[in-house]
Amino acid sequence: MHAGDEALRRLRDAVKKLDVGILVNNAGIAKPGAVFLHEADVEAWVRMIRVNLWAVTEVTAAVLPGMLRRGRGAIINMGSASSEGISLPLHTMYSATKRYVAQFSRSLYVEYKSTGIDIQCQVPFFVATTMASGFAATWRPSALVPTADTYARAAVGWIGKGGPLCVPNLRHRLLGWYFATVPGGVQDWFCLRENLRHRKMLRRARSPRASACRPLGHGMPSIE
Template sequence: MVLNNITAFQFFSSVALGLLCFKIVNKFLPWVYVNIIGPYFLGPKLNIRSMGGWAVITGSTDGIGRAYAKALAKRGFSLVLISRSLSKLEDVAKEIENEYKVETKIIDVDFQDSIGIYDRIKAGIEGLDIGVLINNVGVSYPYPEYFQTFYQQNPKVLLDMVSVNIHSVTHMCALVLPVMLSRKKGLIINVSSSITSVPAGLLTLYSGTKAFVDKFSEDLQTEYRDSGITVQCIKPGFVATKMSKVKASMWCPTPDTYVASALNMLGYTTTTPGYFPHHFLEIPCDFMTYLTCKPFVSSMFLKHYLKLRKSALKRLSQKK
């Protein structure tokens, strides 16, 4: 069969190639706009300063939480700083008040404690014009148990991780949403992790709790988008914090650098790594999964984590 000197095979091959190119372009161009052109050339689409007078930040004494506190204070927000260490909260509050001349309130609670802590938080934020909530508080496995298998983990560690990484996000959102809905505007930023985008054997519960944050944020945005509420989930890779214990570099930004980048992403996407180089933590895994199969890729990552565990235990034995 010949169609104007073109064989049927050539015709259908051209159609298939055209569809493939369309699919690639259709996926690539929005990705470029959302992650490069928009944030780095146009700036954030969302005017967060118009959301309200106060911002609430959990886990605000170190790392990403502290960087968000400073960035929002610089924009004129009064702050409610929530963390478990009263002395650290007092130091951060004093530093921010002196540098940015904004009002602060501190609430010292441990998110590992019972649900009663949320009554105390509710009382502490009562009557405030809350426009922004940053759910940053989180815990991972303690060293050297970091790379133990799931059943080896202390049950108290597992319970605390769920309390801090999941319950804090759900309960804090439930506390501030009524205020935001009454004014038909508000911003909620939930901090997840890039670990949700790669296989994470030996980090099973931690990655699971962070995957919950990702899915919860996506569905919460779907539920409240038409009510004027913006929900965004950020999924950072390594950031140079006390918890990560890594040095700052292009691939591992300081908390201030990371937060400045993440704030530029507001209004473009519900879920984002928040920092352009961190996208490249996901791409190789997706590519390998596409070329081979997911169990093979998962096995590769597990072998890597086992090596890390062996190195960590070796360093620990040397210190002893």
């Protein structure tokens, strides 16, 4: 038996003993950050796929039988605005895995909506977490970047509302409406320019010289 099969078997055994009412698939990684596809090892992309794509699928499959028996439940999958009509150059694999999550959620919503199980994909823009530091130089709380607590409060209020795909945070919805008015070519140019700038900053920060000169306790935040 493969290691992944064994892990899934153990997960299913554990879930059988639990009454899972709400599942939130929130685990995700963005590492290696802003890079061209050829610049990262294949292993890095495989790790991202395992967490962002396979794990969502496996855990969802594990809890669904119990929810079906009880005739109720909710599954919330964390997607990304980067998968919804906006290109994300230098973060291609991340955006692609989140597109899977969105389509996975949309189809499951249709499959199970008559059984009392609500399945939803939430698609936020930036939220002020260390993971967001892998996407933009400015990732701390701001007018358009809510704190994790602020986003979580909005997210909880949208469970069971908004259909299979939703944007719980009002500021994120306003940002989405703004992007919808910008021509695609302009979006591509802007996102590529900003991500190339951030790639340069990350490469400089990760260089051996920068690591040797950086004072202890002042390193770059973790991207994961």
